[in-house]
Structures are given as structure tokens and as C-alpha cells.
Amino acid sequence: MVKLVALTTLLMLLLLSWWRFEGAVGDPQTLLLKQDCSGFIAPDLSNFNQNLNASFADLRSQVSNQSKHFATAQATNGTNPVYAMFQCRNYLSITHCATCLATAAAQIRNCSAGANGARVIYDGCFLRYESNDFFDQIMPRNSILCGNQTAEDSTDFTAAGKQVLMDLLIATPKISGFYAATKTQVSGGGIYAIAQCAESLAQDTCSECLSVEHSSIQGCLSHTNGRAFDAGCFTRYSESPFFADNQTIDITPFLNQGGSSSKKWVIIGVVVGGAVLLVILLLLFPLYRRSRSPKRAPRGIILEATELKAPTKYKYSDLKAATKNFSEKNKLGEGGFGTVYKGTLKNGKVVAVKKLITGKSSKIDDDFESEVTLISNVHHKNLVRLLGCCSKGKDRILVYEYMANNSLDKILFGTKKGTLSWKQRYDIILGIARGLTYLHEEFHVSIIHRDIKTGNILLDDEFQPKISDFGLIRLLPGDQSHLSTKFAGTMGYTAPEYALHGQLSEKADTYSFGIVVLEIISGQKSTDVNIVEDDSDDEYLLRRAWKLYERGMHLELVDKSLDPNTYDTEEMKRIIDTALLCTQASTATRPAMSEVVVLLSSNEFVEHMRPSMPIFVESKLRPHRDIFAAIGSSESNATVSNSIVPA
Numbered sequence: 173m174v175k176l177v178a179l180t181t182l183l184m185l186l187l188l189s190w191w192r193f194e195g196a197v198g199d200p201q202t203l204l205l206k207q208d209c210s211g212f213i214a215p216d217l218s219n220f221n222q223n224l225n226a227s228f229a230d231l232r233s234q235v236s237n238q239s240k241h242f243a244t245a246q247a248t249n250g251t252n253p254v255y256a257m258f259q260c261r262n263y264l265s266i267t268h269c270a271t272c273l274a275t276a277a278a279q280i281r282n283c284s285a286g287a288n289g290a291r292v293i294y295d296g297c298f299l300r301y302e303s304n305d306f307f308d309q310i311m312p313r314n315s316i317l318c319g320n321q322t323a324e325d326s327t328d329f330t331a332a333g334k335q336v337l338m339d340l341l342i343a344t345p346k347i348s349g350f351y352a353a354t355k356t357q358v359s360g361g362g363i364y365a366i367a368q369c370a371e372s373l374a375q376d377t378c379s380e381c382l383s384v385e386h387s388s389i390q391g392c393l394s395h396t397n398g399r400a401f402d403a404g405c406f407t408r409y410s411e412s413p414f415f416a417d418n419q420t421i422d423i424t425p426f427l428n429q430g431g432s433s434s435k436k437w438v439i440i441g442v443v444v445g446g447a448v449l450l451v452i453l454l455l456l457f458p459l460y461r462r463s464r465s466p467k468r469a470p471r472g473i474i475l476e477a478t479e480l481k482a483p484t485k486y487k488y489s490d491l492k493a494a495t496k497n498f499s500e501k502n503k504l505g506e507g508g509f510g511t512v513y514k515g516t517l518k519n520g521k522v523v524a525v526k527k528l529i530t531g532k533s534s535k536i537d538d539d540f541e542s543e544v545t546l547i548s549n550v551h552h553k554n555l556v557r558l559l560g561c562c563s564k565g566k567d568r569i570l571v572y573e574y575m576a577n578n579s580l581d582k583i584l585f586g587t588k589k590g591t592l593s594w595k596q597r598y599d600i601i602l603g604i605a606r607g608l609t610y611l612h613e614e615f616h617v618s619i620i621h622r623d624i625k626t627g628n629i630l631l632d633d634e635f636q637p638k639i640s641d642f643g644l645i646r647l648l649p650g651d652q653s654h655l656s657t658k659f660a661g662t663m664g665y666t667a668p669e670y671a672l673h674g675q676l677s678e679k680a681d682t683y684s685f686g687i688v689v690l691e692i693i694s695g696q697k698s699t700d701v702n703i704v705e706d707d708s709d710d711e712y713l714l715r716r717a718w719k720l721y722e723r724g725m726h727l728e729l730v731d732k733s734l735d736p737n738t739y740d741t742e743e744m745k746r747i748i749d750t751a752l753l754c755t756q757a758s759t760a761t762r763p764a765m766s767e768v769v770v771l772l773s774s775n776e777f778v779e780h781m782r783p784s785m786p787i788f789v790e791s792k793l794r795p796h797r798d799i800f801a802a803i804g805s806s807e808s809n810a811t812v813s814n815s816i817v818p819a
């Protein structure tokens with residue numbers, strides 16, 4: 173008997189904990205989904221804590237006394253202001269809302285004392301504070317949590333789920349309060365779903381935030397529940413009710429309402445485009461589709477300064493001394509962004525000092541610090557570290573770690589031509605792919621390099637590659653406002669859709685990466701013509717690689733200075749195929765860099781990975797400025813097809 177009671181209790185507890193996990197109706201739903209803490213500590217702790225407590229007290233009072241589901245507060249007395257935001261899901265009662273706030277406020281203090289920014293996200297609510305006003309911003313960092321049970325009738329469920337999520341995406345930003353909750357009947361049950369944005373966002377920003385979540389939560393749809401969350405919005409669906417049936421909102425009036433229908437089509441376009449892209453990727457890489465969840469960082473969102481550490485400021489006089497007054501002798505090279513000098517700091521540390529070309533306009537001043545802050549927070553072993561900066565008068569100087577072995581082009585095509593072994597070349601290829609993956613997919617904001625070429629790949633003393641010059645495009649002088657000032661590309665490396673139409677996406681870097689891989693394998697420069705006796709055509713690298721591929725003669729491309737006994741021919745073919753996948757005409761079919769890493773490092777050859785033909789722009793147009801001159805001319809009409817590049 174005692175045993176039975178114990179067993180029943182145990183069962184009930186198990187059930188209860190399951191319910192808690194799911195977050196039942198009539199519950200403050202305090203399952204912690206995510207916590208982020210800024211690594212930056214407020215300078216004046218006591219002033220900061222006062223402001224933090226004051227803003228939290230303000231939030232509590234707005235929730236409890238004014239029955240608000242959304243509140244912002246700011247306490248700006250002194251030098252350490254605090255801006256705070258709280259939101260609970262509208263289906264929660266005010267009592268539960270207040271409980272969720274109390275839980276969140278306690279949990280958020282679990283960040284290290286004085287952390288000047290933090291966020292906690294629960295099923296039931298969300299609390300965030302920063303030292304700057306972030307109320308109209310979103311974070312480009314959406315996460316998902318999928319349930320661990322597969323839906324019973326999974327095709328029906330997935331189809332219905334897709335529809336519901338799409339409807340919520342369209343309707344929610346149009347509903348005042350940016351909140352919607354729906355229940356949809358499916359065979360054997362229902363789908364409960366909500367979407368919500370912070371009320372202080374602009375309508376467009378809410379749409380943007382939800383559309384990113386929308387594309388990632390789709391990955392959960394074969395499971396009975398899923399959530400996508402972000403510091404600005406929230407999407408959740410579940411087979412089990414997490415709000416009452418009478419708490420739904422009729423969203424049909426917002427689905428086919430006129431007015432912003434063009435925007436709706438844009439959203440649908442982007443989403444359908446994204447779905448097509450996803451389907452293609454899934455078809456291409458069936459082996460890996462389970463291993464990665466789709467995530468996408470929208471560009472152009474200002475990241476909170478509190479997330480990032482400030483860069484080191486160097487004294488101009490120190491840098492001048494380190495480079496012997498920027499002497500010719502110390503000059504390492506000259507690039508699109510300025511001249512690079514070797515410098516030895518007072519403490520003996522050797523650095524690379526890049527003096528940027530600055531324009532007449534002062535616009536650079538506004539952006540310089542924030543851009544440098546962003547770039548100097550990029551830490552990856554395959555990316556050159558930006559150590560700090562210096563500005564004096566019109567001069568803007570960046571200080572980088574120094575790379576002993578210079579750039580890849582010097583070794584591939586210079587006097588040391590032919591000295592790199594296959595193992596070294598392979599490691600360089602993989603390292604570049606990893607560095608780009610970090611820039612595109614793993615850093616806080618997605619950074620598109622735009623100018624990947626062998627000249628921008630530096631090698632350390634162990635010949636490990638490090639990508640340089642990323643993020644600098646935004647530091648170019650803005651004194652000419654037309655497109656070409658923002659165009660950073662190099663003939664022979666630039667993706668056709670970017671060169672010809674200015675359409676920029678991460679896939680432009682994928683293309684340039686493919687070209688670099690072909691150069692590394694062949695030892696031939698992308699722009700050099702290889703005269704082949706029995707063929708009178710211009711044999712630029714990409715065209716030559718494609719022709720050889722078509723004839724199944726891949727290995728002809730390989731640098732003759734490589735000993736054929738030092739490489740595996742199947743591996744070599746696979747890498748050439750991967751490079752050609754990267755240079756396909758359609759951006760949609762080019763793999764993302766994270767997929768490239770998988771393709772490069774996997775031993776299993778994916779048989780139906782067939783690259784389609786690239787576009788050959790090089791024989792008609794030469795220097796890259798000319799390519800730009802071709803925009804709008806008849807020549808540009810016929811070239812790029814099938815690009816799905818969200819504007």
C-alpha cells in the first residue's frame with residue numbers, strides 16, 4: 173500500500189514536471205529558455221545598482237498596479253544609466269505576470285555583479301536591461317528550442333503548423349500590441365500558437381524580428397512543440413494548450429487586409445525564397461540536414477555597445493615611433509583601404525599598422541569607433557585580430573596582430589611558388605572556410621567580407637590562414653554616395669551578381685572562396701590566361717576548371733608542382749567539386765560556408781552534388797570598375813539568373 177502511494181506520487185510528480193516543462197495553462201510559465209549577460213561591468217557599481225533597482229521597481233509597479241503586460245523603465249541618474257524592459261505573454265493573468273517578473277528579476281542578477289546589460293527569456297515573460305536605450309532595437313540572435321516528441325500525424329501537423337506560423341507572421345505586426353494567439357484544429361488535436369513583439373518596436377522591426385524566427389522555427393515543425401526567441405520577439409507553438417481556448421485572437425481580418433499587401437508579398441517572397449533555398453540545400457545535403465538548425469542573422473541591426481569590449485586606443489606618437497615615422501622600409505604592403513606598416517611597439521611586440529585612406533567627409537568619425545569596436549570583438553583563429561585603433565586629426569589607424577608569413581598570393585604566385593605541400597594547402601582551404609563561417613554565421617552580426625582573395629589571406633608562422641580586412645568596407649570614406657564607393661571587390665574574385673548588380677549576400681563571399689580554392693589547387697591566378705595549345709579560347713581559371721570538370725578531367729587542374737603521391741585523388745576531386753559548387757551562377761544553389769566546411773571535411777562523397785555552370789564574366793569585362801560601368805547596360809541583362817537575394 174505504501175509502495176503504491178509512493179509510486180502514484182512519483183508518477184504524479186513526473187507528470188507534473190512534464191507539465192511544467194510544457195508550461196500549462198494557469199501557470200507563470202517560468203521555464204528559463206535563455207540568459208545572456210554582458211561581459212562589460214558598469215564603472216560605478218553603486219550608482220549602477222541604484223539605477224537597476226529603481227528601474228526594476230518601476231517595472232514591478234507598472235505590472236502590478238497598472239496591470240500592464242509590457243513595460244519599459246529608465247533610471248538615468250548619475251553616470252551609469254539603466255534602461256529596462258519587461259514583457260509577459262498576454263494570455264498570462266497579471267498575478268502570473270508579476271510572478272514571472274519576480275523570477276526573472278532574481279535570475280537576471282545571477283549575471284556577474286555590475287554586468288551592464290542582461291536578458292532572460294522565459295516561456296511566460298522576458299526581462300532585459302542595458303546601459304543604453306535599446307527599446308526600438310532587436311537582437312540578431314534568435315534561438316530555437318524544439319520539443320523532443322515527433323508529431324503523430326507528422327505531414328498533417330507540419331502542413332497545418334506551417335500555415336499557422338505564416339499567418340502569425342503576417343498578422344502579428346499589424347495587430348496593435350503586436351500579439352496574437354491562435355488555435356488550429358488538426359487531426360487528433362490542435363495547434364496552439366502565439367507570436368509577440370516588444371511593443372516599443374516599429375512595425376517593420378517587429379516584422380523583421382518575427383520573420384527571422386519564422387524561418388528558424390520551421391525546423392521544429394515535425395515535433396509537437398517549438399519555440400523561437402529573441403530579445404525583441406517570441407514565437408511558440410504546441411500541441412498541448414499553453415493558454416485557454418477562449419484566449420485566442422481572431423487574426424483573419426489581418427491576413428488579407430489591403431494597405432500593406434505589397435509588404436506582405438515581400439515577406440512571402442522572402443519566406444518562400446528562403447524555403448526554396450532551404451529545400452535546395454536539403455536536397456543537396458541530405459546527410460547533414462538534421463545536424464544543423466537554420467539560423468540567420470539579419471544585417472544592419474545595431475548591436476548594443478554593452479555586448480562588446482572597447483578597443484585599445486593607441487597613441488599616435490607611439491605608432492609613429494613603432495613604424496619609424498611610417499617609413500618606406502617598414503611598409504608591408506598597400507591595399508584598397510590603406511598602407512600597412514610593420515611596427516615594433518615599446519614593449520617589443522611586433523604589430524601591423526594600417527593607415528586608412530580617409531576621405532574629406534567627416535562621416536567616418538561617427539562610424540569609426542563603433543565599427544572598430546565591432547571588428548575588434550571578432551575573435552577566431554582564422555581571422556586576423558584587430559588589436560586597437562588610433563585617430564588623430566584626419567588620420568585613422570588600425571593596429572593588427574602581425575603575420576610572419578605574409579599573404580597567400582605571395583607564396584602561391586611569388587618567388588616561393590610551388591613550395592606549399594598539399595597538406596598545407598588543404599589546411600589553408602579549410603581554415604579560410606572556418607573563418608568565413610564565423611563571420612557569416614557565428615558572430616553577433618553577420619559580416620560579409622566582400623573582398624575574399626589570396627591577397628587578403630595572411631599566413632601565420634605555422635602556415636595557418638587568417639583572413640584580413642573584414643569589416644573595413646564600412647570605414648571607407650562616404651564622400652561619394654553612389655553605389656561604387658561601397659563596392660569592394662577584385663576582378664577575378666567577385667561574384668557576378670555583386671559585380672554586375674550590386675546584389676550582396678554572404679553567397680558573394682562563397683563565390684570568392686571558390687575562386688581562391690581553385691587558385692590554391694592549381695597555382696594559377698584567377699585572372700591569368702593559361703594558353704592551351706589545342707584551344708584558342710581564353711583559358712581563365714574558372715572557365716578552365718569548369719571545362720575540365722565537364723570532361724571529367726578534374727585532376728588536370730592540379731598544380732603540376734604537387735607530387736601526385738601526396739594527395740588522395742578522390743579528395744582532390746571532391747574539393748574541386750566543392751569549389752565549383754561555390755562558384756555557381758545562382759546564389760541559391762551555392763552552399764553556405766558552414767556547409768562548405770562540412771563538405772570539405774567529410775569523407776563521404778555526396779553523389780548528387782552536381783555543380784551547375786558558372787557565369788564567365790571575365791572575358792568581356794576587365795578591370796572591376798568596368799564591371800560597374802556595365803550596370804544598367806545591355807550586357808548586364810543577360811548575365812545573372814536565379815539569384816534569390818533578399819533586399
Ligand SMILES: *[C@@H]1O[C@H](CO)[C@@H](O)[C@H](O)[C@H]1NC(C)=O
Nearest residue numbers: 218219220221222223224225
Ligand atoms: C538592489 O536590490 C538588491 C536586491 O533586491 C539588493 O540586494 C541591493 O542591496 C539593492 N542595491 C541598492 C543600491 O539599492
Ligand SMILES: *[C@@H]1O[C@H](CO)[C@@H](O)[C@H](O)[C@H]1NC(C)=O
Nearest residue numbers: 229230232233234236237238
Ligand atoms: C504600487 O502598489 C504598491 C503596493 O500595492 C505600493 O506600495 C506602491 O506605492 C504602488 N506604486 C505606484 C506607483 O502606485
Ligand SMILES: *[C@@H]1O[C@H](CO)[C@@H](O)[C@H](O)[C@H]1NC(C)=O
Nearest residue numbers: 218219222226248249250251
Ligand atoms: C541621484 O543620485 C544621487 C546619489 O548618487 C542622489 O543624491 C540624488 O538625490 C539622486 N537624484 C535623483 C533625482 O534621484
Ligand SMILES: *[C@@H]1O[C@H](CO)[C@@H](O)[C@H](O)[C@H]1NC(C)=O
Nearest residue numbers: 204207279280281282283284
Ligand atoms: C545562474 O543560473 C543558472 C540557471 O539557473 C545556474 O545554472 C547557474 O549556476 C547560475 N550561476 C550563478 C553564478 O549563480
Ligand SMILES: *[C@@H]1O[C@H](CO)[C@@H](O)[C@H](O)[C@H]1NC(C)=O
Nearest residue numbers: 189190193194319320321322
Ligand atoms: C523530453 O524532454 C523532457 C524534458 O527535458 C524529458 O523529461 C523527457 O524524458 C524527454 N522525452 C523523451 C522521449 O526523450
Ligand SMILES: *[C@@H]1O[C@H](CO)[C@@H](O)[C@H](O)[C@H]1NC(C)=O
Nearest residue numbers: 197198415416417418419420
Ligand atoms: C475563459 O474560460 C475560463 C474557463 O476555462 C473562464 O474561467 C474564463 O472566465 C473565460 N474567460 C473569458 C474571457 O471568457
